[in-house]
Amino acid sequence: MNDQIDHPDTEAHPLDRRAVAAILYAVETNDRQKLIELMEPLHAADIADLLEQIGPYDRARLIRLYDREFDGEILSELHDNIREEVIGLLTPQVLAEAVRDMESDDVVDLVEDLEHPQQQAILHALEDSDRVAVQQSLSYPEYSAGRLMQREVVMAPEHWTVGQAIDHLRRADDLPEQFYHVVLVDPRLRPVANVTLGKLMSSRRDTRLADIAAESFQIFPATQDEGDVAYTFNQYHLISAPVVDDDGRLVGVITIDDAMSILDEEHEEDILRLAGVDEESSLSDTVAATSRRRLPWLGVNLGTAICASLVISQFEASIAALVSLAILMPIVASMGGNAGTQSLTVTVRALATRDLTGSNVWRVVRRELTVGLLNGLVFATVLGTVGMLWFHSPMLGAVIGVALLCNMIIAGFVGTVVPVVLEKVGVDPALASGTFVTTTTDIMGFFIFLGLATVVLL
Amino acid sequence: MNDQIDHPDTEAHPLDRRAVAAILYAVETNDRQKLIELMEPLHAADIADLLEQIGPYDRARLIRLYDREFDGEILSELHDNIREEVIGLLTPQVLAEAVRDMESDDVVDLVEDLEHPQQQAILHALEDSDRVAVQQSLSYPEYSAGRLMQREVVMAPEHWTVGQAIDHLRRADDLPEQFYHVVLVDPRLRPVANVTLGKLMSSRRDTRLADIAAESFQIFPATQDEGDVAYTFNQYHLISAPVVDDDGRLVGVITIDDAMSILDEEHEEDILRLAGVDEESSLSDTVAATSRRRLPWLGVNLGTAICASLVISQFEASIAALVSLAILMPIVASMGGNAGTQSLTVTVRALATRDLTGSNVWRVVRRELTVGLLNGLVFATVLGTVGMLWFHSPMLGAVIGVALLCNMIIAGFVGTVVPVVLEKVGVDPALASGTFVTTTTDIMGFFIFLGLATVVLL
Numbered sequence: 001m002n003d004q005i006d007h008p009d010t011e012a013h014p015l016d017r018r019a020v021a022a023i024l025y026a027v028e029t030n031d032r033q034k035l036i037e038l039m040e041p042l043h044a045a046d047i048a049d050l051l052e053q054i055g056p057y058d059r060a061r062l063i064r065l066y067d068r069e070f071d072g073e074i075l076s077e078l079h080d081n082i083r084e085e086v087i088g089l090l091t092p093q094v095l096a097e098a099v100r101d102m103e104s105d106d107v108v109d110l111v112e113d114l115e116h117p118q119q120q121a122i123l124h125a126l127e128d129s130d131r132v133a134v135q136q137s138l139s140y141p142e143y144s145a146g147r148l149m150q151r152e153v154v155m156a157p158e159h160w161t162v163g164q165a166i167d168h169l170r171r172a173d174d175l176p177e178q179f180y181h182v183v184l185v186d187p188r189l190r191p192v193a194n195v196t197l198g199k200l201m202s203s204r205r206d207t208r209l210a211d212i213a214a215e216s217f218q219i220f221p222a223t224q225d226e227g228d229v230a231y232t233f234n235q236y237h238l239i240s241a242p243v244v245d246d247d248g249r250l251v252g253v254i255t256i257d258d259a260m261s262i263l264d265e266e267h268e269e270d271i272l273r274l275a276g277v278d279e280e281s282s283l284s285d286t287v288a289a290t291s292r293r294r295l296p297w298l299g300v301n302l303g304t305a306i307c308a309s310l311v312i313s314q315f316e317a318s319i320a321a322l323v324s325l326a327i328l329m330p331i332v333a334s335m336g337g338n339a340g341t342q343s344l345t346v347t348v349r350a351l352a353t354r355d356l357t358g359s360n361v362w363r364v365v366r367r368e369l370t371v372g373l374l375n376g377l378v379f380a381t382v383l384g385t386v387g388m389l390w391f392h393s394p395m396l397g398a399v400i401g402v403a404l405l406c407n408m409i410i411a412g413f414v415g416t417v418v419p420v421v422l423e424k425v426g427v428d429p430a431l432a433s434g435t436f437v438t439t440t441t442d443i444m445g446f447f448i449f450l451g452l453a454t455v456v457l458l
Numbered sequence: 459m460n461d462q463i464d465h466p467d468t469e470a471h472p473l474d475r476r477a478v479a480a481i482l483y484a485v486e487t488n489d490r491q492k493l494i495e496l497m498e499p500l501h502a503a504d505i506a507d508l509l510e511q512i513g514p515y516d517r518a519r520l521i522r523l524y525d526r527e528f529d530g531e532i533l534s535e536l537h538d539n540i541r542e543e544v545i546g547l548l549t550p551q552v553l554a555e556a557v558r559d560m561e562s563d564d565v566v567d568l569v570e571d572l573e574h575p576q577q578q579a580i581l582h583a584l585e586d587s588d589r590v591a592v593q594q595s596l597s598y599p600e601y602s603a604g605r606l607m608q609r610e611v612v613m614a615p616e617h618w619t620v621g622q623a624i625d626h627l628r629r630a631d632d633l634p635e636q637f638y639h640v641v642l643v644d645p646r647l648r649p650v651a652n653v654t655l656g657k658l659m660s661s662r663r664d665t666r667l668a669d670i671a672a673e674s675f676q677i678f679p680a681t682q683d684e685g686d687v688a689y690t691f692n693q694y695h696l697i698s699a700p701v702v703d704d705d706g707r708l709v710g711v712i713t714i715d716d717a718m719s720i721l722d723e724e725h726e727e728d729i730l731r732l733a734g735v736d737e738e739s740s741l742s743d744t745v746a747a748t749s750r751r752r753l754p755w756l757g758v759n760l761g762t763a764i765c766a767s768l769v770i771s772q773f774e775a776s777i778a779a780l781v782s783l784a785i786l787m788p789i790v791a792s793m794g795g796n797a798g799t800q801s802l803t804v805t806v807r808a809l810a811t812r813d814l815t816g817s818n819v820w821r822v823v824r825r826e827l828t829v830g831l832l833n834g835l836v837f838a839t840v841l842g843t844v845g846m847l848w849f850h851s852p853m854l855g856a857v858i859g860v861a862l863l864c865n866m867i868i869a870g871f872v873g874t875v876v877p878v879v880l881e882k883v884g885v886d887p888a889l890a891s892g893t894f895v896t897t898t899t900d901i902m903g904f905f906i907f908l909g910l911a912t913v914v915l916l
Contacts, residue, residue, distance in 0.1 A: 020817040043674070045693050053818040154656075166659075175660040178697070180638055197655040198612075201624075202633040216501070234722060235503050237715045239636070257695045260718050264692060267725040268807060271732070275803035276796060283808050283818070287825050291832040294800050301796045302837055305789040306844065312785045319781050326784035327771045331763040333788065334900070338734060338759045342752050345733035349726060350741050359478040360511040360741070367745055374749040379760055386764065442792070 014046050015053075024054065027062045035062070036069055048077035051086060052284040063089045072098035076106045080113050082284045087118055096125035103177065104130055105150040105258070108137040112147065145229050146222035148262065149243040149252030152176035156209060158184040158192050163205030165195070178255065180239045184209055189249045191242040193217055219244055222251055226262050231354065233259035270352060273430035274345065276301070297435065304439035308333070311443050315450035318458055324391045325453050328400050332449045335379060336407035336441030343368045343415025344437050348430050351423050365416045372412030376405040399456055403449035407441055414440045472504050473511075482512065485520045493520070494527055506535035509544060510742040521547045530556035534564045538571050540742045545576055554583035561635065562588055563608040563716070566595040570605065603687050604680035606720065607701040607710030610634035614667060616642040616650050621663030623653070636713065638697045642667055647707045649700040651675055677702055680709055684720050689812065691717035728810060731888040732803065734759070755893065762897040766791070769901050773908035776916055782849045783911050786858050790907045793837060794865035794899030801826045801873025802895050806887050809877060823874045830870030834863040857914055861907035865899055872898045 019038070026035040039047060051059055051074070063070065063086060070090060075098060078086060087095060099107055099122050107126065111119045111134065123131050133151050140146025154175060156165045165182055169175065181194040193213035203212050216236045220229055220243050232238065233256055243252040269279040276297030281290065312319075312329070319326050347364070350356035356364055380401035388397025418436045419429035477496070484493040497505060509517055509532070521528065521544060528548060533556060536544060545553060557565055557580050565584065569577045569592065581589050591609050598604025612633060614623045623640055627633065639652040651671035661670050674694045678687055678701050690696065691714055701710040727737040734755030739748065770777075770787070777784050805822070808814035814822055838859035846855025876894045877887035 015815065015817075017816040020815075043694055045695075049813065052813060053815065055821065169659045172660060175656055177656075178654060179656045180697075196636060197659065198633055198635075198637045201627045201655065202630060234718055236501055237503075239638075239715065256714050256718065257697065260692055260714065260721065263718065263722065264725075267722075267729070268811075271725070271729050271807055272803060274729070274733075275799050277800045277803055281804060283804070283813050283822060287828045287832070290825065290829045294797070294829065294833060295836065297800075298793065298796055298833060298837060302789070302793060302841065305792040308792075309785050309789055312788070316781050316785065319784050320778070323774050323778045323784075326777050326781075326787075327767050327774065329784075330770070330788060330791065330900070330904075331760070331767055334763040334766075335756065335760060338756055339752070341733050342735045342755075345730060345735055346739060346741070349729055353726075355507065355510060355741050357473065357478075357511065358475040359473075363513065364741060367748065370745045371748045371752065374745070375752060375756060378753065379756060382760065442788070446788075 014042055015050055020050065020053070023050065023062070024058055027058060027065055030065065032065055032067075035065055039066065039069070044071055044073035045077045047071075047074050048079075052079055052082055052282070056085070056286070059086070060089055067091070068094055068097070070094050070098055072100070072102040072106075075099075075110055076102065079282045079284060081280065081282045081289075083110070084114060084118065087114070087122075092121065092125075095121065099125050100127065100130075103150060104133045104137065104152070105148065107134050108147055112138060112142065140222050143226045144222060145220040145224045145226060145243050145254060146252070148226050148229065148258050149222070149254045150176065151252045152179075153183060153242070153250060153253045154179050154181075155183045155185050155189075155191075155250060156195075158186055158210055160184075160209050161205065162200055162203045162207045162209060162212070165200060165209055166205070179253070180255065181214070181253075182209070183242050183250060183253065184213065185250055191219055191244065191250045194240070194242075196239070217241075219248075220254065221246075227266050229254060230259045230262040230266060234263060235354075266352070269428075270348065270430045273428065274348060274434055276434055300435050304435060304442070307439070308442040308446055311446045312450065315454055318450060318454045321458055322453065324393075324396060325450060328387060328396075329446055329449050331383060332400065332403050332407055333442045333445035335383075335404055336411045336445045337438045338411075339372060339375065339408045340411035340415040340437040340441045341434070343372075343412050344419060344433050347416050347419045348433060351419060351429055356420070361420055365413070365420075368412035368416045369409060370412075372409040373405075376408035379408070380405040393457075395457055396453070399452050400449060403445070403452055406448050407445045410444050411437070411441050472500055473508055478508065478511070481508065481520070482516060485516060485523055488523065490523055490525075493523055497524065497527070502529055502531035503535045505529075505532045506537075510537055510540055510740070514543070514744075517544070518547055525549070526552055526555070528552050528556055530558070530560040530564075533557070533568055534560065537740045537742060539738065539740045539747075541568070542572060542576065545572070545580075550579065550583075553579065557583050558585065558588075561608060562591045562595065562610070563606065565592050566605055570596060570600065598680050601684045602680060603678040603682045603684060603701050603712060604710070606684050606687065606716050607680070607712045608634065609710045610637075611641055611700070611708060611711045612637050612639075613641045613643050613647075613649075613708060614653075616644055616668050618642075618667050619663065620658055620661045620665045620667060620670070623658060623667055624663070637711070638713065639672070639711075640667070641700050641708060641711065642671065643708055649677055649702065649708045652698070652700075654697070675699075677706075678712065679704075685724050687712060688717045688720040688724060692721060693812075724810070727886075728806065728888045731886065732806060732892055734892055758893050762893060762900070765897070766900040766904055769904045770908065773912055776908060776912045779916055780911070782851075782854060783908060786845060786854075787904055787907050789841060790858065790861050790865055791900045791903035793841075793862055794869045794903045795896045796869075797830060797833065797866045798869035798873040798895040798899045799892070801830075801870050802877060802891050805874050805877045806891060809881050809887055814878070819878055823871070823878075826870035826874045827867060828870075830867040831863075834866035837866070838863040851915075853915055854911070857910045858907060861903065861910055864906050865903045868902050869895070869899050 023038050111122050181196055183191050184193040185191050194217050195209050195212055196214055199212045218232055218241045222243050222245055240253050240255045242250050245251045272279045278293035281293050383404050384397040384401030387400040388394050414437050419433045422429040481496050569580050639654055641649050642651040644650050652675050653667050653670055654672055657670045674696055676690055676699045680701050680703055698711050698713045700708050703709045730737045736751035739751050841862050842855040842859030845858040846852050872895050877891045880887040
């Protein structure tokens with residue numbers, strides 16, 4: 001990032017240290033008036049951040065004091081982990097009022113992860129028509145376009161003119177809060193094109209809507225995966241897109257802000273999974289929850305580390321005869337692990353952005369092998385020289401150089417092939433690749449170096 | 459992800475294996491008609507992907523054969539690394555025609571990374587008014603809101619009514635391709651509010667624009683960092699937002715699709731940097747470029763690995779006396795590295811999403827230390843038992859257990875504190891944290907385990 005750019009200081013952020021301290025002081029002193037006054041200028045997203053950042057004890061006291069001021073939008077903005085806790089803290093009246101203000105797609109997002117009793121409490125608080133809409137959305141699979149869409153759609157028959165559409169819109173009294181397109185539909189309610197509002201505004205009244213349709217137009221089946229939806233929005237720069245049922249009939253619309261949130265979540269998932277952290281993790285988790293979430297991959301890692309030790313133990317006699325082997329062996333493993341992680345991350349990322357496909361996979365694998373070979377030669381020379389000078393043994397230098405070269409080529413290979421294979425068999429490549437790759441480079445690194453040394457030096 | 463969800467198969471993607479093969483065959487046989495026919499249904503973003511996926515030789519032949527069909531939008535969609543190469547392949551006429559069709563913000567994005575001669579060639583191809591607009595945008599710092607914005611803005615005086623605004627829009631003949639808001643400005647051209655087109659459409663003609671202004675409204679200085687802009691769009695669900703100069707006057711507008719691209723780029727940067735890969739990397743890099751980009755961090759890693767070996771070499775005598783130490787020591791280092799990477803990734807991610815701030819940093823550090831302690835106790839017990847049974851030495855089991863516990867607490871500490879400190883001093887925490895953290899856990903792991911063993915066992 002560039003030095004000439006203004007980075008807003010912490011002071012400028014609505015939730016700086018001082019603001020948080022003032023709010024917590026109001027809670028401490030039970031000063032409801034002051035609390036409301038301090039919270040009033042904050043956006044619901046900032047209040048949600050605040051609730052996530054403070055401890056559970058302060059959170060409970062703040063919510064009780066804030067009471068009826070609590071807005072439904074805050075619930076939408078909260079991280080899943082903490083939302084359930086907050087809902088449990090609200091009185092039934094406050095909760096009912098909060099959800100009644102929300103858009104139907106936000107209510108869906110809110111209730112889908114809740115336990116049954118809490119879900120029922122919220123559904124009962126809704127008006128009948130809203131409840132039906134929410135229940136219909138919930139009938140679509142989790143993480144699908146049907147769950148993501150809003151049901152309020154502005155549509156027009158494909159044969160209408162601009163004038164007809166404008167008159168219709170001006171007469172309508174229940175237009176959605178936010179909409180960017182008029183969806184053109186055929187007589188069977190199947191969407192055929194989008195017209196942007198801006199285009200509508202700037203066209204003559206007698207223009208046919210079909211003639212000013214937007215170029216980029218995509219239709220999503222309600223059952224399509226939300227990750228695919230987010231990818232398509234990003235790839236084709238969509239602003240909103242219609243969602244259809246099994247018969248191709250228009251049932252809702254997805255807007256770019258929802259797609260942006262999904263893209264953000266998918267990234268979070270990738271980055272956490274690559275590090276072996278449960279993707280549901282959040283800073284607001286308790287210590288116990290955090291420990292539990294991290295245990296599984298640490299356990300797997302302990303298992304693979306013990307396997308690597310078993311490999312080393314096969315060469316116990318060699319190490320006893322030549323302690324320098326024990327001193328040098330971690331370098332071979334570490335360099336392989338690093339090179340493998342580089343290949344792995346590039347590959348996982350390319351799979352996520354669909355830059356890596358059936359048509360170029362072999363070219364990419366070949367490239368990674370060649371890169372492993374080239375960088376392997378560079379570092380084999382350096383490390384070989386270091387080893388030779390350090391232990392005054394040209395042969396030891398040669399052995400560690402060759403072992404490093406081999407391990408870096410292996411790293412390039414497994415770093416690319418493992419995620420591609422996982423993707424092929426339907427497992428998220430970010431999920432298990434890290435452990436597979438570093439286990440391979442550890443074990444191979446120890447095996448090749450110690451094996452070669454045993455044959456050549458002893 | 460859920461099993462019930464439709465994943466579009468590779469066949470459904472516009473750029474599947476067969477499509478790529480057919481296109482390459484048309485290139486191979488020099489069949490221009492066929493090539494144009496095959497490329498016609500593809501979106502510019504897909505054509506850009508295609509050019510990135512094929513090799514440089516095919517790329518050059520395809521572009522020469524495609525010739526005048528080449529569209530400016532393809533250039534906008536290409537990855538930086540390959541864009542320069544493609545521009546070099548276009549004839550001056552094709553290039554001139556391509557850029558003349560582009561929006562001013564896309565031209566800015568195109569020329570900002572080019573070498574001077576190519577930049578001049580493109581600027582000369584533009585019409586005078588467009589050239590001035592592009593040059594003005596280029597006067598803002600790189601990665602700033604000023605570079606990101608489009609200069610075409612739809613504005614209205616704050617005192618206007620809905621009727622006045624609609625009449626004005628209907629009369630205007632140069633409205634931007636895409637716009638979602640009318641920006642309300644005061645007499646000095648300073649933006650005061652946004653009105654969405656949908657709201658405008660559905661309000662009575664005598665309503666004052668100021669009364670139907672959108673709730674979420676943010677103004678960006680032209681010099682603000684684009685990462686902050688993207689964060690703010692995502693946090694407050696903005697669709698478009700005005701950009702102002704130093705005097706607070708409206709100079710342009712940023713739309714959510716640009717913010718979404720930036721968010722995507724920032725994620726890519728984080729994920730690649732965490733793995734020690736140059737963030738400019740792309741699958742379309744040559745082998746030589748890829749090797750060069752990966753060398754620096756591998757070099758740093760070699761240095762730190764040698765440091766760790768130096769630590770081990772201090773305990774040469776202990777290892778010679780007890781080879782089991784060499785067998786077990788990588789486990790302590792590996793577990794520490796994994797636990798440290800988990801803490802690190804969660805922290806880097808929380809800093810990026812601004813969930814980790816001055817007001818909760820100590821709570822987070824304390825939590826990570828406690829998690830390190832808890833998980834350390836679990837795995838110390840397991841590994842201690844394994845070590846004891848494997849080498850029939852209760853004391854060795856105790857030593858490795860204690861060493862593992864210490865290293866996991868250290869991992870939690872450095873995994874959290876290092877990125878926070880880097881952020882504080884203005885370095886991207888994703889950039890250098892990985893090496894710092896694993897170096898610390900490697901060195902401390904070897905030192906504590908071998909040191910303790912030397913004192914207790916020998």
